[in-house]
Amino acid sequence: MSRNIVPVRLPAAGPSGRNRPAAARATGLHTRAGGDAGGPVAFPLIVLLSSVGTLAVAAAYAAGREGWPYLSALYWPGQLLVYVPIALRAYSPRLTRPAEGFALLLLLFVQQTLLFRMYSPLALKFPDELQHWRGTVNVIQSGSLGQANYSLPVAVHYPGLEALGGALSASTGLSLTATAFIVAALLRLLLVCALYVLCLRIRADWRVATLACVIYAANPLYMFFDAMYIYQTLALPFLLLAVWALRLLRLPGHAAGRWVVLLIAIGVVTVSHHVTSFVMVALLGGLAAAGLRRPRPGRGLWPVAAWLMATAAVLAWVLLVARDVFGYLAPVAASLGNSATGLLRGQLGGMAPGRASVAEPLDERLATIGALGILAFLVVRGSRDLWPERHAEPWTLPLIGGALLIFVATGLRFVASDGAELSGRASTFIYVPVALVAAIVLHDIRRRRLDHHDTGRRGLALLDGATPAVAAAVILMGGVAAGWPPAWDRLPGPYLAAGYERSVDPQGIAAAEWALSALGPGHRWAGDLTAYTLLATIGDQNTVRDGGVLFDGSGADATARSFVKREDIEFLAVDLRDSMQLPASGAYFPVDPNAGRYSSPLPRTDLTAPDRVTGVSLIYDSGDIHLYDLRGSAYDG
Amino acid sequence: MTVELDPFAPGWLVTLVVAVPLLGVADAVGPRPLAVLGFAANLTVLGVAGGCVLLGRAGLSAVERATVALALPIAVLVLGTIAAAALRLHLDRPLWAALIALAAEAAAVGVLARRGDPNEPRNPRRWWATRPEAGRGILWGASLTAAGAVLAAAVALSGWTAGRQSYPVFSALSAMRAGGAERSVKIELTSEEAASTRFIIAIAVAGGRPDSITLRLAPGVTWRKTVPAPASASVTVVAYRGTTSRAPYREVHLAPRGAR
Numbered sequence: 003m004s005r006n007i008v009p010v011r012l013p014a015a016g017p018s019g020r021n022r023p024a025a026a027r028a029t030g031l032h033t034r035a036g037g038d039a040g041g042p043v044a045f046p047l048i049v050l051l052s053s054v055g056t057l058a059v060a061a062a063y064a065a066g067r068e069g070w071p072y073l074s075a076l077y078w079p080g081q082l083l084v085y086v087p088i089a090l091r092a093y094s095p096r097l098t099r100p101a102e103g104f105a106l107l108l109l110l111f112v113q114q115t116l117l118f119r120m121y122s123p124l125a126l127k128f129p130d131e132l133q134h135w136r137g138t139v140n141v142i143q144s145g146s147l148g149q150a151n152y153s154l155p156v157a158v159h160y161p162g163l164e165a166l167g168g169a170l171s172a173s174t175g176l177s178l179t180a181t182a183f184i185v186a187a188l189l190r191l192l193l194v195c196a197l198y199v200l201c202l203r204i205r206a207d208w209r210v211a212t213l214a215c216v217i218y219a220a221n222p223l224y225m226f227f228d229a230m231y232i233y234q235t236l237a238l239p240f241l242l243l244a245v246w247a248l249r250l251l252r253l254p255g256h257a258a259g260r261w262v263v264l265l266i267a268i269g270v271v272t273v274s275h276h277v278t279s280f281v282m283v284a285l286l287g288g289l290a291a292a293g294l295r296r297p298r299p300g301r302g303l304w305p306v307a308a309w310l311m312a313t314a315a316v317l318a319w320v321l322l323v324a325r326d327v328f329g330y331l332a333p334v335a336a337s338l339g340n341s342a343t344g345l346l347r348g349q350l351g352g353m354a355p356g357r358a359s360v361a362e363p364l365d366e367r368l369a370t371i372g373a374l375g376i377l378a379f380l381v382v383r384g385s386r387d388l389w390p391e392r393h394a395e396p397w398t399l400p401l402i403g404g405a406l407l408i409f410v411a412t413g414l415r416f417v418a419s420d421g422a423e424l425s426g427r428a429s430t431f432i433y434v435p436v437a438l439v440a441a442i443v444l445h446d447i448r449r450r451r452l453d454h455h456d457t458g459r460r461g462l463a464l465l466d467g468a469t470p471a472v473a474a475a476v477i478l479m480g481g482v483a484a485g486w487p488p489a490w491d492r493l494p495g496p497y498l499a500a501g502y503e504r505s506v507d508p509q510g511i512a513a514a515e516w517a518l519s520a521l522g523p524g525h526r527w528a529g530d531l532t533a534y535t536l537l538a539t540i541g542d543q544n545t546v547r548d549g550g551v552l553f554d555g556s557g558a559d560a561t562a563r564s565f566v567k568r569e570d571i572e573f574l575a576v577d578l579r580d581s582m583q584l585p586a587s588g589a590y591f592p593v594d595p596n597a598g599r600y601s602s603p604l605p606r607t608d609l610t611a612p613d614r615v616t617g618v619s620l621i622y623d624s625g626d627i628h629l630y631d632l633r634g635s636a637y638d639g
Numbered sequence: 640m641t642v643e644l645d646p647f648a649p650g651w652l653v654t655l656v657v658a659v660p661l662l663g664v665a666d667a668v669g670p671r672p673l674a675v676l677g678f679a680a681n682l683t684v685l686g687v688a689g690g691c692v693l694l695g696r697a698g699l700s701a702v703e704r705a706t707v708a709l710a711l712p713i714a715v716l717v718l719g720t721i722a723a724a725a726l727r728l729h730l731d732r733p734l735w736a737a738l739i740a741l742a743a744e745a746a747a748v749g750v751l752a753r754r755g756d757p758n759e760p761r762n763p764r765r766w767w768a769t770r771p772e773a774g775r776g777i778l779w780g781a782s783l784t785a786a787g788a789v790l791a792a793a794v795a796l797s798g799w800t801a802g803r804q805s806y807p808v809f810s811a812l813s814a815m816r817a818g819g820a821e822r823s824v825k826i827e828l829t830s831e832e833a834a835s836t837r838f839i840i841a842i843a844v845a846g847g848r849p850d851s852i853t854l855r856l857a858p859g860v861t862w863r864k865t866v867p868a869p870a871s872a873s874v875t876v877v878a879y880r881g882t883t884s885r886a887p888y889r890e891v892h893l894a895p896r897g898a899r
Contacts, residue, residue: 043775046782053786053793060793064800104702116790120797145731147724165720166713169735173678175671192713195706202700236717243710250694259693263707266714273721497806508831509809516827520815619893624811634896 045102048087052113055083060120066493074493081482082475084113085220089474092209092216093444095452103212104198110219111194115187118229121487121494126179127503131186131231132539134163138178140542141168152524152545153538159324162274163233182231189235193228196242201438203249204397213441220373220478221433222426222485237275238430241282243267244312248289249397251304264308272315276327279316281431286312288400296396337420366483373480374412376473377436381405384439387446404435415484426485490586499577499603500585505532513575513627514541520621521573528552528566529575530590533627537575546571547592553580555608558615558636566637573621574612574630581606612637652751659684659747663740667733674732678739682712685743689715692749715742808832810856812878812889816870816896824868824893826876830856838888839879840864845872845895870896 058080065073088110091097097106122128126135133154140149147161157164163185171181197218201211218224228235244267250260272279290305320327362370385402392398411432415425451466483489491504498504514536517525523542527533528549537543551565552574565571580590581603589597590604610628612618617635620628632638659681666677686708694707719738720730728734810830817825824844830836835857843849844866854862868874873895880888 043778046779046786050782050786050789053789057789057793057796060796064796067800067804116793120793122801123794123797124801141730145729146727147721147730161721161724162717165717165724165730168730169716169720169738172730172732173666173735173739174675188709188713192706192709195702195709199700199703199706202702236713239710240714243706253698255698256693256695259695262693266711266718270714270717273717494801494804507806509806509811512809512811512829512831516811516813516829520813520825520827617894620891621815621893622811622813623889623891625807625809625889627811629813631893635894 044091044096045105048091048106049109051087052084052109055080055085056113056116056120058083059117063120063494066495069495077492078479081117082478084117085110085478086471086474089216089478090470092212093448093470093474095448097209097212100208100212103208107194107198107212107215108191110216111191114219114225115190115229118226119183119187121226122503126182126231127506128226128230129502129506129535129539130227131182132506132535133157134167134231134233135178135182136539136542137161137164138167138171138182141165142172142178150524150544152543153535156276156324156326156330157233159319159326160233160273160275162270163231163236166236167231186229186231186235189239190229192239193235193242196239196246197434197437200242200246200249200434201441203246204401204438205442207445210438210441210445213444214437217377217440217477218433218437220481221429221437222481223430224433224485225482226486227426228430233275234278234430237271237278240267240270240274241278241285242434244271244282244308245285245289248286248305248308251308252302265311268308268312268315272312272319276320276324276331277427278431279319283309283313283316285400285404288403289397292396292398292400295399334420334424338418338424362483362489366479366489369476369479370484371480372476373478373484374408376477377408377440378412380440380443381408381436384443387443388439401435401439404432405439407432408436422484429485488587497579498586499580499583500531500587500590502531502535502587504586506536509624509627510536510577511540513537513622513624513629514539514543516622517541517543517573517629525572526570527573527575528569528571530577530580531585531587531592532577533575534592543573548594549574550591550594550596552612552637553590553604553608555605555611557611558639563637563639566632571637572631572633574632576609576612576628576630578606578609578626578628580604581609652747652754655684655688655747656744656751659740659744663736663743666740667736674736678736681736681739681743683708685715685739685746686710686712688746688750689742692746692753712739715739810836810838810878810880810889812876812891814874814876814891814893816868816893817865822867822869823865824874824876826864826866827861828854828856828878828889829861830858832856832858834858836880837882838862839882841877841879842866843875843877844868845874849875849877868893 058076060080061073062075062077062080064070065076088106092103092106097103126132133151134157136153137151137157140151141147141161141164143149147165148158151158167178167181167185170176170185171178174181176184194215198211198215201214202208205211205214221228228238244264247260247264247267251257251264268282271282286305286309290309293302293305385406388398388402392402407428411425411428414428415421418424487503490498491501495504497507510532513533517527517537518541521543524544527537527543527545529537529545530549530553534545534547534549538545546569549565549569549571552562552571553576556562584600584603588600590600612628612630612632613620615636618637619631619635621631622629662677662680664677665673666681667674669677687704689711690704690707693711694704696704699707715738716735719742720735723734723738724730808831810828810832813827815825817823826840826842828838828840830838835855837853837855840852840854840862841849842852842864845868850866852864856862866874874893876891877887878889879885
């Protein structure tokens with residue numbers, strides 16, 4: 003592997019493709035490869051094809067909203083039509099121009115951004131986005147970064163995204179919703195660029211970089227969660243840029259400027275997202291340790307210095323500013339601990355108490371397993387191929403180690419009680435080395451097959467042609483199926499109880515807006531999952547996560563009174579639709595001991611129990627939603 | 640095709656150095672379109688010139704330069720805002736305009752100062768572009784036009800169906816004690832019905848005979864009324880839909896304070 007990488011240059015328009023040598027023999031680092039049979043023609047056709055895919059998904063979304071039964075089946079064909087032609091072109095030896103490779107990535111960025119935004123094109127509905135919308139509103143209204151965000155208290159200490167969104171909205175006069183759309187899209191574009199330039203610097207091959215970005219785009223949370231207006235979306239590209247800047251330090255000249263870029267990237271990650279900042283410390287630590295393995299003459303200490311600076315920055319931020327981050331992350335750690343304990347007792351995550359089991363269609367489960375299988379195979383083979391390079395290139399071992407973490411993430415899926423979510427969250431980071439190693443292997447496989455291509459065996463040739471298409475389809479489908487939204491939430495549609503974005507409807511929004519206007523911000527509320535989200539974000543109220551004890555129909559019994567007193571609950575939000583539907587997500591409340599075990603909706607008499615408690619006032623009634631004032635009532639005794 | 644541009648020629652740079660503060664002023668206090676223009680222009684200057692100052696132009700690919708040009712303004716906005724908040728400055732449009740203008744000015748001056756650095760290319764930068772080979776332009780144009788139309792249709796379809804997605808209609812009735820000593824009750828009825836709807840509102844204080852009010856509300860309109868009611872009295876408000884008061888449509892109830 004080359005240490006000093008030749009600068010990438012977009013090529014000049016050269017002689018006609020027909021006069022160039024075959025691509026297989028010219029896989030230069032950043033120079034244009036030869037062999038251009040049909041090259042320029044393919045790109046506009048791919049643009050057209052993938053646009054048709056986007057239209058098909060839009061039709062499926064429309065079918066979900068309008069209740070058209072047959073068009074919803076267009077979802078998967080549309081997704082595949084967007085991704086597979088681009089993936090095949092990225093894999094094809096006919097891709098001969100770095101510019102076309104990067105254009106494919108931009109095309110994929112545009113299409114996938116549209117696929118995400120078209121789910122809810124007029125308003126923010128995803129709870130995580132609403133949390134940061136509230137934070138940004140607070141910044142603009144208060145002119146400071148310190149105002150409490152009850153929907154995500156820890157975000158006040160990681161205000162990078164809110165600072166960016168607030169600046170953009172205030173400076174342009176755009177609505178916060180439009181600002182969130184634009185900021186999230188810009189950050190997604192930056193992620194694509196950062197991943198591309200990082201892969202290019204690590205492997206010095208634009209084909210590998212292109213393929214790696216295409217593979218990464220199939221990771222479970224890439225399509226939706228990582229495209230949202232949330233703090234991780236800001237931190238992730240700067241994490242990649244920090245590593246890229248570290249890599250640049252190997253080159254002669256401009257060392258001071260590169261250090262500045264590195265420090266800026268470390269700074270942005272540190273103030274923007276907790277988990278990403280911890281990953282940054284671990285990653286830079288791994289790279290520093292790998293650098294120290296080199297023999298002394300070629301050993302540079304700058305990776306160690308970078309790691310020390312990142313560690314100092316993150317430690318200082320956590321200890322001086324974001325002291326509540328450990329409390330915020332403690333439940334996740336506890337969940338992992340419980341899962342490990344459960345595993346020792348022979349209890350897998352799916353059987354663990356408190357797990358919301360949600361049935362996935364068989365084909366999607368098979369696709370998930372297939373995608374993991376394909377990637378695991380590529381990672382294992384890539385690790386084997388890269389192993390001999392470990393002495394020449396110190397980043398080889400961290401790369402292999404990072405890619406092999408896919409097995410840990412896969413294990414989490416089955417072991418932890420929230421395994422699917424944890425595995426998905428981890429995949430955002432793990433898929434970076436996974437995608438790069440897989441791209442290196444695929445590039446190698448393609449080159450070898452071109453060298454040994456036997457045109458006489460037609461069956462094998464057909465199989466050869468079909469395999470990449472099938473593999474791309476499985477990787478994409480498995481990624482989407484394993485990620486967000488889950489199968490029941492994949493299309494927009496009518497209200498679902500405890501269904502995250504599917505629960506955000508005009509009635510819930512109106513109740514939250516009324517709470518803010520009539521009561522002012524910051525009152526303590528108990529409610530179901532949807533009330534928890536909407537009251538805390540749109541309503542700017544201080545909601546509790548474990549209010550289920552007030553919904554068991556016992557009224558103001560000792561348990562309820564104790565809970566109200568301990569949590570200082572003032573108001574209660576009840577949605578009578580919880581008595582008509584089972585919870586779509588498996589849990590009625592953010593913390594629900596009965597998650598995944600409901601066999602019937604909550605009894606209506608349980609939901610209306612506060613009506614029968616002395617001193618309780620019913621202050622708001624919109625038909626389905628009742629808001630109660632518990633102050634001075636028997637609950638408050 | 641080769642297009643020769645040199646945005647880093649001295650004349651351009653001097654113009655930039657002069658223009659950046661003016662754009663900053665436009666961003667801070669100008670009318671909105673001018674402010675947006677100033678904000679965007681200074682962000683662009685900051686990204687391009689800042690990247691050039693920090694990393695130089697030689698040795699980086701076009702994609703890398705573009706990446707830095709995109710990342711740098713974002714980073715300056717994030718870190719600059721947090722620094723300003725730490726200094727207890729009020730975060731508003733003039734502050735952000737000043738922040739970006741200062742950073743852009745520093746970057747432009749930096750590029751101007753580095754002009755003549757032996758590591759920097761003096762020759763005009765070459766922008767390479769690829770265009771379709773002869774005879775394939777029509778195919779390119781037709782495909783890309785069709786793709787644009789298809790994407791526009793997809794976006795329009797999504798926007799249209801999302802805008803007209805039907806949710807169950809509702810009306811919301813609320814009552815809250817108000818006033819310094821909570822001697823009155825503020826009642827609101829908001830209609831989100833499909834059409835203009837007639838309501839009868841019955842308000843009973845301390846279990847007395849209810850007062851009735853008849854009204855008609857258009858969709859999206861809120862009716863408000865404040866009635867006197869001591870804190871020690873219960874208040875019940877019932878809304879009936881239509882012309883008869885048979886089945887309550889919405890009902891709220893305020894318990895007397897100190898009832899327990």
